[in-house]
Structures are given as structure tokens and as C-alpha cells.
Amino acid sequence: MLxxxxxxxxxxxxxxxxxxxxxxxxxxxxxxxxxVIKFTGAGQGRKTxxxxxxxxxxxxxxxxxxxxxxxxxxxxVLGLGEPDPEVQELLKSSGGLNLGMDYLPGAIGFDSLAYQxxxxxxxxxxxxxxxxxxxxxxxxxxxLLVWRGDLWLIDHGATMIWHHNWPTAKAGAARAYDASDHAxxxxxxxxxxxxxxxxxxxxxxxxxEVVADVPDVxxxxxxxxxxxxxxxxxxxxALLSRAAxxxxxxxxxxxxxxxxxxxxxxATADGxxxxxxxxxxxxx
Ligand SMILES: Nc1ncnc2c1ncn2[C@@H]1O[C@H](COP(=O)(O)OP(=O)(O)O)[C@@H](O)[C@H]1O
Ligand SMILES: [Mg+2]
Numbered sequence: 601m602l603x604x605x606x607x608x609x610x611x612x613x614x615x616x617x618x619x620x621x622x623x624x625x626x627x628x629x630x631x632x633x634x635x636v637i638k639f640t641g642a643g644q645g646r647k648t649x650x651x652x653x654x655x656x657x658x659x660x661x662x663x664x665x666x667x668x669x670x671x672x673x674x675x676x677v678l679g680l681g682e683p684d685p686e687v688q689e690l691l692k693s694s695g696g697l698n699l700g701m702d703y704l705p706g707a708i709g710f711d712s713l714a715y716q717x718x719x720x721x722x723x724x725x726x727x728x729x730x731x732x733x734x735x736x737x738x739x740x741x742x743x744l745l746v747w748r749g750d751l752w753l754i755d756h757g758a759t760m761i762w763h764h765n766w767p768t769a770k771a772g773a774a775r776a777y778d779a780s781d782h783a784x785x786x787x788x789x790x791x792x793x794x795x796x797x798x799x800x801x802x803x804x805x806x807x808x809e810v811v812a813d814v815p816d817v818x819x820x821x822x823x824x825x826x827x828x829x830x831x832x833x834x835x836x837x838a839l840l841s842r843a844a845x846x847x848x849x850x851x852x853x854x855x856x857x858x859x860x861x862x863x864x865x866x867a868t869a870d871g872x873x874x875x876x877x878x879x880x881x882x883x884x
Contacts, residue, residue, distance in 0.1 A: 602653065602813055604671040605630075605700065607637065610678050613687055616709070617755065619644055620690060623703060626672060635700035637672050638757070641693030646818045647764065648757035649699045653818075654835060655732050655756030656701070657810040662798050664728060665752045671815055672700035697817055704752060710744035712786055717751060723790035725753065727798060730777035730850045731842055732759040742783035762838060766824055769834060773841045780853025795847035802843035807836040 605626035614621045614636065624637045640646055656666045679691025725744075729737050736758040737743050743755035762772030779785055811832040819828035 602669055602671040602815060604673060604697070605635070606673040607635075607675070607678060607698075610682065610687075610691060613684070619648070619757065620686065622687070622690075624672065624700070626670075626700070630670070630700075630702040631668065632702055632705050634703045634705075635670065635672060636667075636703050637674070638699040638701075639674075639690050639694040640696065640698050640818075641690055644757055650763070650814050650818050651732075651759045652699050652701075652756050653814045654810055654839075655734070655759050657813045658732070658802075658807070658839075659728055659753055659756075661806060661810065662724070662728065662801060664724060665750055666756075667702040667704055667752060667754065669813075670700040670702075672698045674698050697815055701754075704745060704747040707745040707747035707752065710742045710746055710751065710783060712739065712742075712783065715746055715751070717784055717787040719788045719790040720793055721751065722784040722787040723792075723794035724798060725751075725784055726779050726782055726789040726850065726852075727791055727794035727847060728753075729759075729782065730779065730846050731802070731839065732756065733761060733772070733775065733777065734759045735761070737783050738781040739783045739785070740781070744783060760835070760838070763835070766822075766834060769838045770841075773838050774849075776849040776851065777846065778851050778853070780851065782852075785852055789852070791847050791850050791852075799843050799847070802839065804836060804840055807839055808832075811835050 605628045607624045607626050609625040611623040611625065611634065614623060619638065619642045621636050621638045623634050625634055638649060638652060640649060642648065653669060656669045659666045674691065674694055674696065676692045676695040679688045682688040682691060725737075734756065736755055743753070745752045745754055762769040779789075814832065816828040819831045822831045825831045825834070
């Protein structure tokens with residue numbers, strides 16, 4: 601079960617990403633004061649939040665760093681004073697339970713030129729992303745933060761795409777994972793070591809514990825399922841069947857073809873922007 605808090609003040613939108621999460625204060629302070637809120641009324645829908653909870657809880661249990669998650673109750677009345685119509689609309693359509701996570705104050709976006717990742721840690725993260733089919737950890741859009749010298753994982757909404765079409769989930773579990781564009785591909789991720797360490801820990805018991813964190817309201821009424829627990833079992837089964845052998849289906853591409861980093865002009869010898877991407881049109 602997620603701890604639940606109630607939002608008391610909407611502070612500001614976080615505009616780096618695509619889904620317009622926000623910063624809020626709540627009746628109970630997070631570890632570091634405020635929370636990042638991800639709205640149930642956002643265009644991507646409640647499955648994004650289910651994915652955040654399952655992946656966040658699983659990653660944390662596997663020893664990866666993810667900010668602690670909470671449920672955030674929101675009274676849409678908080679949106680009334682918002683000048684930005686887009687924000688107001690989001691708040692108005694997100695009454696009830698939303699997802700929150702501890703805001704890491706002063707965290708900076710991961711930059712592969714400025715931060716070295718050791719192959720074991722890179723391997724664990726790539727292996728985990730392969731397990732959950734994360735398509736949102738590319739060098740263009742790493743969804744990794746560096747905070748107090750450590751790497752933290754955020755944004756797991758674009759994972760487990762099979763849950764958008766459950767009849768395909770079984771086949772989805774056997775799918776390969778192309779990590780050529782992964783933000784940590786340049787760090788020689790040790791996939792074999794990660795698989796040996798982490799795969800045996802992804803047991804039915806652990807996954808059952810993880811999916812218990814997903815609030816019932818985000819699972820009720822799922823087509824083809826009788827109850828929230830029925831949906832939870834489907835997640836357990838999809839992830840369990842993938843865990844043992846997913847490492848055999850991870851491709852890292854050829855190093856030569858891989859962009860080293862998004863080097864800004866000032867960091868390259870000739871002052872040109874190397875491999876820079878506008879980021880426009882990318883999932884964030
Ligand atoms: N827990 C957090 N602590 C600090 N900053 C965060 C946190 N979560 C998100 N952010 C900031 O907000 C941005 C958008 O969050 P993200 O989860 O990536 O949402 P989106 O789905 O919009 O991409 C991130 O790129 C990061 O800059
Ligand atoms: Mg993002």
C-alpha cells in the first residue's frame with residue numbers, strides 16, 4: 601500500500617518532461633519537503649501511474665535508487681487560482697488519488713559527459729529497463745537524475761507497453777530489448793553480472809508484494825479482468841516470465857554507431873554541437 605497524503609498547495613509545473621508533472625506541498629511533508637505529483641488526469645492516463653508504481657517499487661526492492669512514492673489526494677479546487685489554463689485543466693481533471701514522489705531538491709539531469717557510471721551499475725539499470733521494457737531512458741531523454749553524487753531513476757510511465765493490450769502480454773514478455781540508444785549504453789553495462797545478481801531476486805513473492813502497492817482505483821474496471829487482484833496477477837506473470845532470460849535478448853548495438861553524448865558546443869573541440877537533438881517530438 602502506498603502511503604497517502606493530501607495536497608495543500610500547487611507550487612509549479614515541471615516543464616522538462618512531456619506530461620507536465622507538478623511540484624506540490626502536502627499535509628504531511630515528504631522526506632525532503634515537497635512532492636512531485638503525476639496527475640491521474642494527464643493525457644497518458646492511469647496506466648502510466650500504474651507503471652510508475654510497479655517499476656518504482658520493483659526497482660527500489662532491487663536496490664536501485666528511485667525517489668520514494670506516495671499517493672497524493674487532490675481537491676480540484678486547488679486549480680481554481682491557476683493562471684495557466686493547461687495546468688488548471690490538469691488539476692480540475694485529477695480529483696482523487698494521484699501519484700507522488702519525493703522531490704529531490706537540487707538534483708540535476710544526467711549528462712554522460714559530466715558523470716561516469718560504473719559498468720556494474722550501468723548493467724543493473726539496463727537490465728532492469730529491459731525487464732520492464734522501458735523505452736524512455738535514451739541518451740536524448742535519460743530520465744536519470746544525479747543527486748548528492750548518486751544516480752537516481754525517474755519516470756517509468758513508458759514501460760510494460762503490453763499492458764495497453766493485455767492479449768499481447770504473453771508474447772510481449774518474450775520481446776527483445778534494444779538498448780543501443782540507452783543513456784548508459786556508452787558505459788559498457790555488465791548485463792551478465794546484473795542478470796546473475798538480480799534475476800533470482802525477481803520472484804513471484806517479490807512481484808506480488810510490488811503490485812500490492814498499486815491502488816485499487818487504478819486497476820478497477822480493466823477490460824477482461826474480474827477484479828484488481830486479477831490484473832495484479834497478470835503483471836506478476838508477465839514480469840516473472842521475462843525475468844529469467846531477458847538478459848539474452850538485450851542488444852547494445854555497435855559502439856561506433858552509438859552517440860557518445862549530447863555534447864554542447866562549448867564542450868566540443870570545434871565548438872559545434874555534437875549529436876545534439878532538439879528533443880522536440882521525443883517522448884519525455
Ligand atoms: N523526484 C524528482 N526530484 C527532482 N526533480 C524531478 C523529480 N521527478 C521529476 N523531476 C524533474 O521533472 C522532469 C519531468 O519529470 P518526469 O518524471 O520525467 O515526467 P515526464 O513524464 O513529463 O517526462 C524531470 O525531467 C526532472 O527534471
Ligand atoms: Mg521524463
